Amino acid sequence: KSLSTLGLVIKKLAGLHRCSGETHIPYRSSKLTRVLQDALGGRSQTVLVLNCSASRQHAAETLSTLRFGASARSIVGLPVSKLVT
Numbered sequence: 666k667s668l669s670t671l672g673l674v675i676k677k678l679a680g681l682h683r684c685s686g687e688t689h690i691p692y693r694s695s696k697l698t699r700v701l702q703d704a705l706g707g708r709s710q711t712v713l714v715l716n717c718s719a720s721r722q723h724a725a726e727t728l729s730t731l732r733f734g735a736s737a738r739s740i741v742g743l744p745v746s747k748l749v750t
Contacts, residue, residue, distance in 0.1 A: 667697035672733060674698050678705060679739040705740070713737050 670691065677690050692702045704711045715734045717727040 667695040670695040670698050671701070672736075674705060675733070675737050675740065679736045 673694075674690055674692060690706075692698045692706075698705070703709055713734060715730050717730055
């Protein structure tokens with residue numbers, strides 16, 4: 666459930682700069698996305714490492730991984746300032 670929620674969060678974040686539709690990001694839907702909220706939301710620099718196989722046996726999984734990486738790469742992080750009072 667956590668990985669599918671992570672994929673959903675990344676798709677929604679990647680789509681924010683393209684359209685002004687729904688802006689709710691379901692960070693609280695899983696523990697993983699809750700922990701990664703600051704890293705994914707634009708308050709830090711984030712690195713994503715993808716592990717792909719050159720074997721034909723794993724071609725479908727590799728293609729899925731590369732699509733996931735492409736959608737994660739299209740996230741536009743906007744700097745967020747926190748006011749301390």
